[in-house]
Amino acid sequence: MTKPQIVWLRHDLRLADQPAFHAASAAGPVLPVYVLDDARARRWALGGAARWWLHHSLASLSASLERQGSRLILRRGDAVSALAAIAHECAAGAIHGVHHHEPWWRDAENELAAALPDTCPLMLHHGNYLAPPGSVTTGAGQPYKIYTPFSRALLERMPPEPCLPEPKLDSPPHWPESDRLEDWALLPTKPDWAGQFGPEWTPGEAGAHVRVEAFASHIAAYENTRNLPSTEGTSRLSPHFAFGEISPRQVWHAIANHQGEGADTFRKELIWRDYAQNVIHAMPAYGARSYSETFKHLPWRDPRSDPAAQADLAAWQQGRTGYPIVDAGMRQLWATGWMHNRVRMITASFLVKHLLIDWRHGERWFWDTLVDADYASNAVNWQWTAGSGVDANMFVRIMAPLTQSPKFDAGAYIRRWVPELKGLDNDGIHDPVFPPRGYPGKVVDHRAARERALAAWAEAKAAMPRD
Ligand SMILES: Cc1cc2nc3c(=O)[nH]c(=O)nc-3n(C[C@H](O)[C@H](O)[C@H](O)COP(=O)(O)OP(=O)(O)OC[C@H]3O[C@@H](n4cnc5c(N)ncnc54)[C@H](O)[C@@H]3O)c2cc1C
Structure with a gap:
């Protein structure tokens, strides 16, 4: 009998186009294992919203495996020790996994490879990106820092x-013990803040494919609707990608017959995901540190020591800034675990520039509240918006939320997420002159905020050492 082949599952919770499952099933009976390892990721242990998704995604994968007579083995604790122990107990012939590029997963991969005996190697496969991160390089073999040339090279x-x-999948002769998913308590109970997640999402591989089909039918309109938060113009595939329930390659092929601006722009957005991964592949600490030196001298308002900044951060998190488009976005995020991309940019810019609060406070909040929280995409987009990143908007280009809101026709979106304002017409909703009772006044005046941000930037520039 050939030896059992372990499949180490992480953010690759699918059966089709999953190279670890594919290689393992060709080599012998398959033993799928998921280890919930919170300690290793430290600050980036899965946030609350992602835990909700994980519960349902694992339940869905487990059901698919059981339909084939297979099982999903669940363990909690250190991933390296848990996998090495199962490999020993089951006399496994190999552990197969899909490469992950977050710094804590790269460490785990190296540790596991070193901990396993020669009779049971760790075999890692590429499959979560359009091209293996690190493989798309400049002519000089260096990683691309800027999105546009990266995108051109990848498109080729x-x-x-x-x-x-x-x-x-064939089953091994012996199944090791498994935790019960329910015992992991991944779902919120007191209070159950995820009440609106269920109607919004269908985690799991089948749900991901339903989304692709639904989106493909209106992909032609993507170019015109993707920036309008009041419409369902985007695919909403991001949480399915974040958990690896579908591969970008599957999506690329599913829309292969769609030509035109809409489909082309969508393909370029998919490439942003690869780009972000390449950035953290080259700079693993990107989620923790501003790339720009000037940002180290910015006089941020620190919520940990300044009560006014703390109150402003709380107002932003709760969607009570007095800026309707910002509040709508932050409330959509809390209610559904997702926010429209245009509004992510507006809310992120507002935190960093209007409130002068370090982007890392925002990154952390998004990490905890997004169902699609992804180390690379979150860090790259926060640093892009702040102006601190490798390929970034300039800090001094300050987005005006009150102009963005009518420009992107956000009236219906605001009415949905900020019910206090639902009686206002399109003229009044973006910037109510007399805010209705219960809706807060502005936490900061736009012009004053802009001047404060520009002064802070001038101070940071002046503090930079001269060559
Ligand atoms: C401050 C900020 C934080 C963000 N944090 C995350 C995050 O943690 N996880 C995450 O997946 N995305 C993040 N994004 C990127 C983007 O907002 C989401 O990927 C997008 O809104 C998901 O919705 P969709 O699937 O409908 O996107 P679509 O418009 O349908 O795009 C299709 C896919 O392309 C990819 N994509 C699109 N835009 C981007 C982008 N700017 N960067 C990287 N990939 C992109 C996503 O995988 C997305 O699912 C962030 C953006 C900002 C401005």
Whole structure:
């Protein structure tokens, strides 16, 4: 009998086009294992919203495996020790996994490879990105720092290879013990703040494919609608990608017959995801540190020591800033675990520039509240918006939320998420002159905020050492 092959699952919770499952099933009976390892990721242990998603995604994968007569083994604790112990107990022939590039996963991969005996190697496969992160380089072999040339180089390598079929899994002679998913308490109870998540989302591989099909039918309109938060113009695939329930290659091929501006722009957005991963591949600490030196001298308002900044941060988190578009976005995020991309940019810019609060406070809040929280995409987009990143907007380009809101026709979106304002018409809703009872006044005046941000930037520039 060939030895059991462990599949180490992380953010790759699918059966089709999953290279670890594919390779393992070709080599012997398959033992799928997911280890919930909170300690290793430290600050980036899964946030509350992502835990809700994880629960349902694991339940869905487990049901798919059981339909094939297989199982999903769940363990909690240090991933390296748990996998090495299962490999020993089951006399496994190999552990297969999909490469992950977050710094804590790279450490875990190195530790696991070193901990396993020669008879049970760790075999890592690429499959969560259009191209293996780190493989798209400049002519000089350096990582691209700027999105546009990266995107051009990646496009030259497209289309991606054909997708792998769903594997047929044989069972091992012995199943190791498994935790019960319910015992992990991933779902919130007191209070159950995820009440609106259920109607909004269907976690799991099947749900991801339903989303792709639904989106493909209106992909032609993507170019015109993707920036309008009041419409369902985008795919909402991000949490499915974040948990690896579908591969970008599957999506690329699913829309291959769609030509035109809408489909082309969508493909470029998919490439942003690869780009972000390449940035953290080259700079693993990108989620923790501003790339720009000038930002180290910015006189941030610190919520940990300044009660006014703390109150402003809380107002932002709760959607009570007095800026309707910002409040709508922050409330959509809390209620559904997701926020429209245009509004992510507006709310992020507001925190960093209007409130002069370090982008890392925002990154942390998004990490805890997004169902699609992704180390690379979150850090790259926060640093892009702040102006602190490798390829970034300038800090001194300050987005005006009150102008953005009518420009992107956000009236219906605001009415949905800020019910205090639902009686206002399109003229009044973006910037109510007399805010209705219960709706807060502005935490800061736009012009005063802008002047404060520009003065802070001048101070940071002046503090930079001269060559
Ligand atoms: C401050 C800020 C924080 C963000 N944090 C995250 C995060 O933690 N996780 C995350 O997946 N996205 C993040 N994004 C990027 C973007 O907002 C989401 O990917 C997008 O809103 C998801 O919705 P969608 O699937 O409908 O996107 P679509 O418009 O349908 O795009 C399709 C896919 O392309 C990818 N994509 C699109 N835009 C971007 C982008 N700017 N950067 C990286 N990938 C992109 C996503 O995988 C997305 O699912 C962030 C953006 C900002 C401004």
